Amino acid sequence: MSARAGDGALEGFDARAEEERLLARVAELCENARRDGADEAEAYGERVETIAVHFEKNDLKLGQVDEGTSVGLRVFREGKQGFSSTNQCDAEALRGTARDALTVAGFSVPDPHNRLLEPRPLDAPPCRVDPALAAMSVPEAVQHGREFLRRALARDPRISIDKASFSVHRDTRAVCSSTGARAVESDASAMAVLFGMAVDGEDVGGFDYWGDGVRDPARLDAMLEESIEHFARSVLGNLGARSAETYRGPVLFAPPAFVDVFVDPLISAASAIAVQRDRSALRGKLGKAIAAAAISIADDPRDAELRGATGFDREGQPARRLTIVERGVLEHFLYNGYAARVDGCDSTGHASGGARAVPGLGPHAVVVAPGSDGDRDALVKALGRGLFIQRFSGTVDPASGDFSGVAKSARWVENGEVVRSLKETLISGNAFELLHRVVALSSESPRVMGSVRAPFAIVDGISVTAG
């Protein structure tokens, strides 16, 4: 798993050497903490190397090269937790970080569940560092980015790119703990993002954005083309927007909107900490139907096509597929080490976050299973008449599930056909109630911005307010 860069401005990327260096740093941090009096210590490190080409106003703006390492240390002393982080990795800085974490632990509050987990065997990493991708140079990245922009602008003269970027990321992350956890992995990926709108004379359409990433360079060209097509269809369709109609009834959600309004609050409520602290609508609902029978949701960090694919979590525990909802029934909550100690069960490997904060709790790579109601066009036909929302710009209260916001890149459907773009259209409802009213799911579950998979969905009972 190593590669050398070509004529780029960054030094070459030798994944194995980076992994050894980072593991040595986090091990040193742990040792410092133990020597200074920590009962237990856990250090997490992340090294990031990035080559990026940024575009603005339809032209190249900036070439960027970056590299940096951050480490975070969590300590427990007499049941009290302390944390400190730094991006300065010399010996004195690491000693200072250990002192800071222990100082914080000194005045914190004891908690019997403040203990580290015992390590568990890890599976092989789900992702492979591709040498060609890891070795991409600045000129090569400029060439890919330039071609990306050229093709997007060539798609239609009305397209205006406010911002775009093409970037290559070479990342390494490592965990080491005094209980014996030692985990390290590297990743290399290329990402592309488009943000802009279509302008036709006086008509300025609403903006939209799309982005994706790949780890396999053989997929790069197709990913760029798909991103352009998705973006272009959306922003061109936003021209000529008019008002919708006010009604309460079925609405067709494109995958990004379905994720924002329904999937994200459900995952948030499935956090064991939210349940333990009485702020989850899913408390007491394990084994019960919480959604329509068509809905199945898992977290799958083994899905190498998703950005969050990983072999281990923020605490060094194995990251494995977990079924959260199966045919509408709530199967599992998500646990990190602390939540698992509170409930006296095993962690599900969902400690989340980076080096700058105490491990949190969250999913890696959410996958909503496809349904069986055909493709997007079939769902437009099934909707017959009403609102088709592609992006949601609003607020969802993760505790109550109440949502309210603007339907963006929205379309009006009449006689099973998209007939016009919409503006000033708001939707509202309650996500947890309306999950029972999912009446159709597409037979495909495409990737959304490279990070989750979700289908198109028709949900009944939505309040639609037209301006």
Add this chain to the structure above:
Amino acid sequence: MEIAADDPTDLLEEALAGHGEGFVELRFHRRRSRSIAVEKGRVDQARISEHTGVGVRVLADGTWGFASTDRLALDTVRRAVERARQAARAAAPGKDERVPELPPVELARGRFESDGYAELLARPLEESLQTVIALEARARGASSAITSAACGYNEIFEEKGVVTSDGAKAWSRLVRPEFRIHAVAQKDGEIQTGMESVGVTGSWDCLFRQATPESLTEKAAQQAVDLLRAGYPEGGRKRVILSPSLVGLLTHEAIGHTVEADFVLAGSCAAGKLGTQVASELVTMCDSGQSEYYDGAGGTLYVDDEGVPTGRTVLIENGILRSYLHDRESAARFEVAPTGNARAWEYHDEPLIRMRNTYIVPGAATLEEMIADIEDGYLLDGPANGQADSNGEFMFGTREAYRIQNGKLGPLLRGVNISGTAFDVMRTVDAVGREFKWDLGSGYCGKGQPAKVDAGGPWLSCQVIVGGRSA
């Protein structure tokens, strides 16, 4: 106030000596943050974090190159300058239109420090932790309906040194404390939340100048309980009175983003409208690096990240669009002076055009007069998130709504999102209150990078679309 001797600008200036051709900008940034988060009696976060480095921008072959280093030393900074230059040269063949020569401007030189920096640095974190623990417990004890509460306190200590090859040499230190309290109430299967937050640039006393932490806690708990009984507003186009925090969101989302010059150049709805009537004559709107009316606005900034001193920019004057927000490059393209709006979140981020403290200038009306003038509408309060669109369509969330009928204020209703088209809504403003308040200091603006901003104004009456529940 006395500034300690670790000013890095001499070293940066030395690193610039013999830097080679073209414009070079060096920006040292140290961010030290101390954070506490307590939920339901458990200390989730008590942490100290320090991240330091130097961001380098070089203009070579008419193209920007950017690199950064996490080490403040002559050799590493000089190496970063070379890497940024290489990146610019590698990128230059892909650029159609060269960056114009940056306009001459009086660049900042000297040292600047916000009130409260030394005081908060000396304040033991343990003291803040005890306060947060007590307030979280107080929220949970406020009512038997409260099932959970969370309280957080965060201090961000910023040190920045900007040195440019055309003369900027400025060092500034700012501290931005923030406080949040969140309460969850439940009854008969209903869950509702209440939240209060404050953020300033300044001291602990400045943070709690408008309301004590105890009163904020009680207000959040009461809001959660009251919302359990509250209904939903009706949707539709309505006349509303916006609180100062929501006026802040309106200025930020509806107008502020559309007048950022980078967005204007990409074709935002503000393009080509300078000198035209875009709002009611009652509206005068500004963006400022200073904290007008009173100290402590959360987006206060003495020098921007290109070394330009920050002042007050009048964006709309009596309804006429007067200016956009600029960095040095966009100012060159528009042939105007830069407005000091270039900001980068961390040392490894490039400066972008961002707002600072954005506000509407107070008018003459009282809140009572404004309510009395509305036959059928809402009074809205409590900011949630917001977003602006290129076509001027904006949305933002509110946490509380009160029906107004026949000039009388009705009972509390649940918050909703509101929307409209920026300049259309600003033209419907028919009353501007006389009391001014900064009320968005705990907020962050997202534009690829976060930025600490503030916004505010007086109570204001206008017409928007309310996203309530339809029949």
